[in-house]
Structures are given as structure tokens and as C-alpha cells.
Amino acid sequence: MILELKDICKSYGRTEVIRNLHLQVEEGERHAVIGPNGAGKSTMYNLISGRHAPDSGEILLRGENIAGQPPYEIARQGLSRSFQITNIFHRLSVFENIRCALMWPMGYHFSLFKRVSRLRDLNERATQILGQLHLDSRSEVLAGTLTYAEQRALEVGMTIASGAQVILLDEPTAGMSRSETDDTVGLIRMATEGKTLLIVEHDMDVVFNLADRISVLVYGSIIATDTPERIRANAQVQEAYLGKEGAA
């Protein structure tokens, strides 16, 4: 078990968003979380990644409780997340966005006495990742001027760049066309090879295509975790989620 959420609760004011949530993510699996809007998926991510602290419960990363730790501590322990709303360095070049994401993992913490252009390992790795993202031709462009799909790709790229073992993606294909989605899924598949992926996604094709296991989040708790086939067949899930989707 690489990541485990035990009995997590979180309220914002009087609104209970997460109620007694339990989730187990196995090492090396691709685990999707689905659920209707407002079910608490993004909140769950914010709790795991340290953006907010849960009111109660434990979040175990390799058996160690990380609940309430600041985001940078969690990131340093090898858990990296992307954001549903693109969260990049708009006024830096695309190349610099990736390079910044690489700095801490590659050991350049508060380097005041090294020339960044001479750090061959860092620059080569950044170039390599840009290639994987098909952003190499855009490397010197300011990230804020990229197209929406390119920004989404950069968002995912910054998340996987760190080489973290546990990767949390929050709707990586939201707003993308079919072919852009296919590209992104291919990228995610390649980048998470041998790693653990937790993905929140609304696109059911992506979910069933990518996931080894699926958890269904409804009203702040997980109502089922199983293989894609059995989730599809699960009556409770159909009622709570897929049924709605079918009706719409």
C-alpha cells in the first residue's frame, strides 16, 4: 500500500465536504477516482497534497502520516500533483517552467553559486521532457501565451517532471479535443510507467482506458473500489453516477 486515506473528514464552515473517506492505492497501479460534480474529488486532492489539512483522519504515504504537512514537504516525499485549473508560471518560458519543476528533485535547492545555464543534467532533462510533451518547438515562449491544450500539457509535464513515485492528476484532459485527449493519455501512460497514478477524470473513455482500478466518490465518501468491469456492473455505482451520466 503506497497511499492510504483513513477515515478522513473535512468541512468548510458548516458544509461537510469529505465524510469518513477511506481509500487505498496500491503501489504501481493506475487508480481513477470518479464521481459527480461536487462529490469532493478536488477537495480530496487538496488534502492529500497538503493544500489544506483534514479535520480528522490519517493520510499515509508509504505508511507515514502526511496529513497536514505543507505541500513542499509532501512533494519532497515523492508525491506530485497537477491542478484542474492550470497553475503554471505564466511569465516564465515553457522551458523554465519545466526546469523549475526539476530543480528540487535534482538537488538544486537554494543554489546561489551555480550558473543555471551550465547545469547540464538539469537542462538536458528539461529538454528531454519538453520533447515528450511535444512542446520542444515552444520552449522559449512565455508559458502564459501557450494555447489552452498546450498549457494543460505543460501542467501535466510539470507534475511528472519531478520523477515522483506517486502522481495525482486532476482532470488532465478537461477541455481538450479528442485527439489532444488521446495524446495526453498516451503521455500519461508513458510517464507513469512503473509509478503509481491517482487520476480524477470526467471523461469515461479515459478512465476505463487507463485505470487498473476505479474508486467512486459520492457525497464525500468512497462507495466502491474495484476493477473497471465490476465498477461498470455495480448497481450502486450505476444509480449514483453512471446512471445520471447515461440520462444526460
Place this chain on the structure above:
Amino acid sequence: MKTVIESGGDTGALAGKTISRMTYAKLGLSAATLIVLLLVPLLGDLAVISLLNQIGIAIIFALAYNLLLGQSGLLSFGHAVYYGVGAFWTIQLMAWISNGAFYVPTPLLPLAGGLGGLVFGFLLGMFCVRRHGTIFALITLAVGELMTALTIMLNNLSGGEEGISAWRQGWLGFTFGSASQVYYLILFWVLLCGALLYGLTRTPFGRLMLAVRDNEERARFIGFNTYRVRLTVFCISGLFAGVAGGLLAVSNELINYEVMSITESGNVLFNTFIGGMTYFSGPIIGAALITTLQLNLSNYTDAWLVYEGILFVLIVMFAPGGIAGIIYVHGPVLRDGLWRLLVRSYGIAAVPAVLLVATGIFLIEFIYHWSSALYAAGAEIPLFGITWSPASVWPWLVMLVGQGVGFYLLLRYAIPSVTAAWQAVNERLNGNEEP
């Protein structure tokens, strides 16, 4: 064609991408500038030398300040505190040295100032950088006022309102008795600090500062404790501000509480912003220009602060990149020979500009003279070699008509013409980029 990544800016120059011809041109220009700077004292013009001394100090201070403002997005209203602490530590040290308490060679004295700035940068920074944005600005303002008040109160340490004075000591063959020897000392420190601060922008930490400025939250999610990043920036900035303060002590031999007042904090903000905070060279340009104007214009007019204020407002509203921004925007235009497209519109714009500036100066000076006590009785006002009577309608008419016509020409002809010319230039520039 390789794109030239603008020099000295912070959009991220990559190694090996700059055209070498440009590099040689820049090296040549730098060498020429250095030679001129080294030769200036031989002219023996004391006023020029002492002006350059003040500019040098202002440059170091503004570069230090821009680590916060431009490179980290932290707007401080109290950065003179670290400048002032550096100045006081150094002047105190100079006093002790004169008493024979101990010895530090004069050229190294600014280091003592830097140490003072660093220590206080750390102690006060721990509180200041907890927040960014408005709260940060307000805390720095409060800390600045607090430190100024403390300085006046702590008579024993600061000399109260009179301040402390001490003499520089000689070192090896140098007596530092003349302004030109002090000039070389300041020049040395300006070059050293400039090189170090420029180098800092090229380090991983320098790039990280920009990332935190851009999007602090994301920086936290890629492993960085952004509080520590800001604190480190604050300390480095305090260090260099302290060096500038130390040089001020060595140069002036007299320091009082005014050195850390809000006026000084405002000055460094003006210098940096007017020069252009998004460019490394911006604060240098701003410090040089504003210091020169301050020292020279104050001989001609008491209303200098009004002009500085107007300049600041114009830059904030119309050229957020500052003077450096205006210069750099024209770089590619000159290089690609597109300036022909602009000349005509700039000529058109010059007419209302000259008219507005001339009648504007007239207006400001007239009102200033008129409102001062001397002329209260309705005496004549001497301006531009002519004596004007405020009771007469003519001077007012000239000014108001001049302003009116100026604004009309500006809005009706100048702005549309310049806008259209720039559109044409941008189309050509973008057309060149994409094959």
C-alpha cells in the same frame, strides 16, 4: 534565424542562443563605459565626481531593492531600514577606528554595512515576509516607521537628530581625502555588487525567485518552501542595501536618522520603478537619471518633487516597463531597420509633447511662485527671463491654451499615429519570426 533573448531581462536567456555579434558589441560598449568611468576623475570636475559618487550608491541600493520588487514581486515601503542600518554600522565603526579601538581598512568598510543589512534583513525579514502582497507592503511600512522612530530615540547609538560623524582613514597609499579617491572606491563596489547581483539572476535560485513571484502556490507544490525563498531574497537584498549604506557613510562621513526614513524608501522605489523593474538594467538607469535630475534640477526649481511625481505617474500609467522598457522595446526595431516606420509618428507626437511640457513647466513654476509667501502680495514673477504679473490674464491664457491645444493634438493625432505605426512594426516583427 535564432531569436535574440533580450539582454539583462528576466524572461530567461539560454546559453548559446545569443548572436555573438551582439555579444561583442555589448562587450565593446561595456569596456568603453568602464574606461570612461575610470578616466572621469582626471577631468577634475568636483561636482561631476560627487554626483557620480551619489549615483553609484543609489545604483547599488536600487539593484538590491529590485531583488524584492522586480524579481520577487515584493513591494517594500521600508527598505531604507537596511540601507540606514548599514550606514549607521559603518559610521560607528569609522568612529571607533578613529579612536583607535580597532582597525578595518577603509575599502572594506562597506562590508560592515552589508553585514548590518544582512543581520537586520534576517531579524526583521522573519516578520515581514510571512505574507506577500498588500500585507507585506504594510508590514514593511510599519517596520520602517518603527525603525526611524527608534533611531531618533536611541540617542546614544544614533546621535539623535544630529547623527554621527566620523572621518575616513587612509589605507596603503590612499588617503581617501579627495572625492576622486572615494569615487574609485565606490566604482569598485558598484562593479562588484552589480556583477554579483547580475550573477544571482543566472543561478537556479535567481530563476526560482521569478517562479515564486509568478505563482507562489505552484512553487510550493514543486518542493520549495516559499517562505524561506522570500526570506533568503530579503536577506540578500538587505545585505546589498547595507553595502550601499556603508558606502554612503564612507562618502558623506555624516549619517543621521533621515537615511532610513520613508523618504529614502520612497526614493529607491521611484528609482527602481522609473528605471524599469522588469529589467536588470532598469534600476541602474533609474538611479542614474533620478539622482542626476534631483541634484541638478533642485538648483533651478524648488518644485522638483512635483516633476518627479509627474514622471512617476506617467511611467506607472503609460510605461510600466519603465525607461528600460521603452529602450528595450526599440531594440529589435533598430536592429531590423524598422525605425523608418516610426519616425513620422514620433515627429507628429513631438509637437504636442513639446507644447505640453513647455506650458506644463510654465504652469507649475508660475503657480509655485505665485503661492509662495514672497509673491503673496501680488509682486511680479520672473520666469524664463520675462517678468509676469499674476494679476494679468495673459500668462494664464498662454498656459491654458497651450495645454488645451497640446492635449487636443495628442489625443487627435499623436496617439493614433503612434499606435498605428507600432501596429505596423509589430506585424513586420511577427511576420519575420514565423517563416
